[in-house]
Amino acid sequence: MTMAPLELTQDMDVPKISLKGVKKAFGPKVVLDGVDLDIQRGESVVIIGGSGTGKSVLLKSILGILQPDAGTIRIDGEDTTHITGRDRERARAKFGMLFQGAALFDSLPVWENVAFGLMQGQRVGRKEARERAVATLGAVGLGPDVANLSPSELSGGMQKRVGLARAICTNPEIIFFDEPTTGLDPIMADVINDLIVKCVKDLGATALSITHDMASARKIADRIAMLYKGKLIWVGPVSEIDNSGNAYVDQFIHGRAEGPIQMQIRAF
Amino acid sequence: MNFLSAIGRATLTFLEATGRLALFTLTALAHCLRPPFYFRHIGRQMLEIGYYSLPVVGLTAVFTGMVLALQSYSGFSRFSAESAIATVVVLSITRELGPVLAGLMVAGRIGAAMAAELGTMRVTEQVDALTTLSTNPYKYLVVPRLIAGTTMLPILVMVADIIGVFGGYLVAVYRLGFNASSYINNTWQYLEFMDVVSGLVKAAAFGFVISLMGCYHGYNSRGGAQGVGAATTNAVVSASILILVMNYLLTGIFFS
Numbered sequence: 001m002t003m004a005p006l007e008l009t010q011d012m013d014v015p016k017i018s019l020k021g022v023k024k025a026f027g028p029k030v031v032l033d034g035v036d037l038d039i040q041r042g043e044s045v046v047i048i049g050g051s052g053t054g055k056s057v058l059l060k061s062i063l064g065i066l067q068p069d070a071g072t073i074r075i076d077g078e079d080t081t082h083i084t085g086r087d088r089e090r091a092r093a094k095f096g097m098l099f100q101g102a103a104l105f106d107s108l109p110v111w112e113n114v115a116f117g118l119m120q121g122q123r124v125g126r127k128e129a130r131e132r133a134v135a136t137l138g139a140v141g142l143g144p145d146v147a148n149l150s151p152s153e154l155s156g157g158m159q160k161r162v163g164l165a166r167a168i169c170t171n172p173e174i175i176f177f178d179e180p181t182t183g184l185d186p187i188m189a190d191v192i193n194d195l196i197v198k199c200v201k202d203l204g205a206t207a208l209s210i211t212h213d214m215a216s217a218r219k220i221a222d223r224i225a226m227l228y229k230g231k232l233i234w235v236g237p238v239s240e241i242d243n244s245g246n247a248y249v250d251q252f253i254h255g256r257a258e259g260p261i262q263m264q265i266r267a268f
Numbered sequence: 269m270n271f272l273s274a275i276g277r278a279t280l281t282f283l284e285a286t287g288r289l290a291l292f293t294l295t296a297l298a299h300c301l302r303p304p305f306y307f308r309h310i311g312r313q314m315l316e317i318g319y320y321s322l323p324v325v326g327l328t329a330v331f332t333g334m335v336l337a338l339q340s341y342s343g344f345s346r347f348s349a350e351s352a353i354a355t356v357v358v359l360s361i362t363r364e365l366g367p368v369l370a371g372l373m374v375a376g377r378i379g380a381a382m383a384a385e386l387g388t389m390r391v392t393e394q395v396d397a398l399t400t401l402s403t404n405p406y407k408y409l410v411v412p413r414l415i416a417g418t419t420m421l422p423i424l425v426m427v428a429d430i431i432g433v434f435g436g437y438l439v440a441v442y443r444l445g446f447n448a449s450s451y452i453n454n455t456w457q458y459l460e461f462m463d464v465v466s467g468l469v470k471a472a473a474f475g476f477v478i479s480l481m482g483c484y485h486g487y488n489s490r491g492g493a494q495g496v497g498a499a500t501t502n503a504v505v506s507a508s509i510l511i512l513v514m515n516y517l518l519t520g521i522f523f524s
Contacts, residue, residue: 065396089402097400103393120304121402166401176400 014077016041016174016206017062022071023230024057031057033230034071044200044207046217046238048252049227050261055210056100058227059176062208063095064088075174093121096172096205100179102163104151110137110162111147117170136165139202140195157188161195168199175200177209181216193219214253217241226252228261292484296414299406306412313416317378317475318423324377325370329428332365333357333435341444353446354454357436362459362467366429367421368515371474374421375507379482382413383503386486387496395487410487413479421475422468429467466522473518474511481507 015038024032031054039045049055060066062073064080073081080091096117104113112119114136115129124132134144140161151159160180167175180196181189193216200207200220211217217224218238225235226249234246241253251259340356386409389395398405433455440446482503489499 060396063396063400065399089404092400093402095400097397099393099397101392103397105389105394105397116403117401120408166397170401 013040015039015074016043016076017208018072018074018077019058019062020072020074022058022061022068022073024054024061024066024068030230032061032068035227035230035232037225037232037235039206039208041206042204044197044209044220044222045225046209046211046221046223047225047227047232048212048214048217049210050212050252053227054230055227056178059097059178059208059210063097063176064092093170094173095176096167096170096174097176098160098163098167098178098180100182102151102156102159104159104162104166106151108151109147110149110151110154113151113162114147114165114169116166121170133165133169136169137162139168139199140165141191157184157192160184160188160192164192164195164199168203168205171203172205174206174208175203177207177211177220179211179213180209180220181211181213186215189213189216190219196220212252214255288488289484292487293480296406296410296480296483299404300411300414302407304407306408309408309412310415313412314420316381317374317416317479318420321374321377321420321424322427324373325424325428326431328369328373329361329366329432330435332369333361333432333437334439336360336365336432337436337439337444341440350446351454353440354436354451355458357440358433358455358459359463361432361436362429362463364467364515364519366425366432367467367470367474368511370421370425370428370471371478371511371515372508374424374475375478375481375511376504378417379478379503379507380500382479382482383486383489383500384496386483387489387499390487390489391492391496405487410483413483414476417475417479418472419475421471421478425467425471426464429464462522466518469522470515470518473514477510477514478507481510 017037017039019035019037022032022035023030035058037045047055047058057066061068062075064083068081071081072079075091075094078091080088083091104110105116108116111130111133115124115126115133118124118129118132119126130147134147137144137146142158142161142165146154146158146162151162154162164180177196180192184192196207196209197220199205207220209217209220218241221238223235224238224241225232226246227233228248234244234249236244241249244250247260251261336357337353340353341350344350344352344356386395389409395405395409398408437448437451437455440451441448485499485503485506486496489495
């Protein structure tokens with residue numbers, strides 16, 4: 001069969017992100033042990049799992065920051081596992097990411113953080129980039145007076161909002177959320193969850209989140225996948241999470257100390 | 269057997285570190301030649317390295333020149349060779365002490381700052397954030413520092429040379445009672461173009477090494493505050509040692 005043109009493949013049922021047998025080990029420590037997952041266009045998938053189960057490694061592998069040892073990663077049907085240079089940059093332009101600690105550039109004011117992808121990646125002029133940054137800040141509930149502040153002057157919740165604004169400012173097709181509610185109080189966590197749901201819907205983006213906050217997972221997920229010992233041991237719609245019939249999932253979502261999951265002591 | 273395996277492990281670690289540093293250097297150099305160039309960042313780093321290091325480098329230079337004049341006077345007066353003092357001061361400063369001392373001072377000031385800044389960016393995921401925003405961290409963070417270090421250190425050393433020789437002049441004329449014009453005359457008499465140029469070439473090499481060590485250790489730091497601390501120490505120590513080793517090698521190339 002010949003390859004269909006790009007426009008055709010996008011109309012067909014090609015998953016936005018497709019992982020097949022992705023493996024990654026650091027020395028003797030196997031972090032990902034054959035992960036298979038298809039994420040459809042416009043879908044929001046949340047990966048849950050304890051600390052140190054390789055959730056961040058999975059995100060970084062998809063982004064190409066880490067190279068998987070085996071398996072393939074496809075974005076829009078294109079194999080991006082081992083691409084480099086311009087191809088990699090083109091693939092990365094589809095992504096936006098909200099980091100766990102927001103990862104704002106502390107040498108730049110808030111608006112330059114938000115407009116960073118526009119100015120550096122898309123070569124938008126400073127004036128227009130600033131206007132778009134202020135508009136995006138408005139979309140995450142921050143006024144224009146925040147634009148000139150330094151990130152270090154903001155509270156944790158505000159930094160997360162700026163991080164979210166930075167992630168969506170370039171209108172990415174895919175957005176990653178790395179533990180978006182960690183370190184926030186329950187009310188601010190819910191505000192961020194609402195913003196995530198709203199932003200993803202407004203952009204029509206595909207979202208992949210990792211979290212161990214079940215309230216957050218239930219709110220932002222269409223489907224939930226559980227990562228345990230480098231494998232996805234359960235994948236299903238969010239409505240079925242309470243009846244998964246999987247002892248590991250049950251232990252995790254109810255936060256019990258006793259169960260089949262043993263706490264891992266070493267991170268690596 | 270344990271002894272042998274210890275040697276083997278140390279050798280492997282050393283080779284691995286050398287390989288990783290070589291890869292880092294080659295990647296950074298390749299990115300130096302390809303656009304986009306972040307001129308604003310290059311300018312900011314030049315200001316940081318060149319301009320803000322002037323006081324500390326100038327102070328080092330002026331006192332070195334003064335001490336040189338004093339020391340060589342107390343030595344040379346034993347066999348009535350006082351007229352050689354000016355030559356000793358200017359040759360020592362331009363060939364050796366200017367580049368080496370400026371290099372060591374800048375390694376402490378700039379190498380440490382670079383490692384700490386890049387290390388903090390690494391552990392707070394700011395380096396990864398750059399990548400997700402379609403910006404190559406090598407181009408954005410490493411290249412401006414390498415260019416600024418390599419171009420600014422020769423200029424710093426040129427200034428240090430002048431200040432150092434001036435320090436020697438001050439001591440010779442106002443403390444030891446030399447005639448001002450004959451001291452200046454002696455300074456110029458045996459100074460060759462190559463003396464100054466070799467010092468400036470050394471300075472460029474030292475500037476490159478300082479920036480490279482700062483960036484390499486910062487960029488590859490791991491594990492929170494402690495990791496950043498270790499990266500800072502390693503950057504300064506390795507840059508200082510490399511400066512001393514390279515100084516010997518370059519002197520061998522220039523003057524043998």
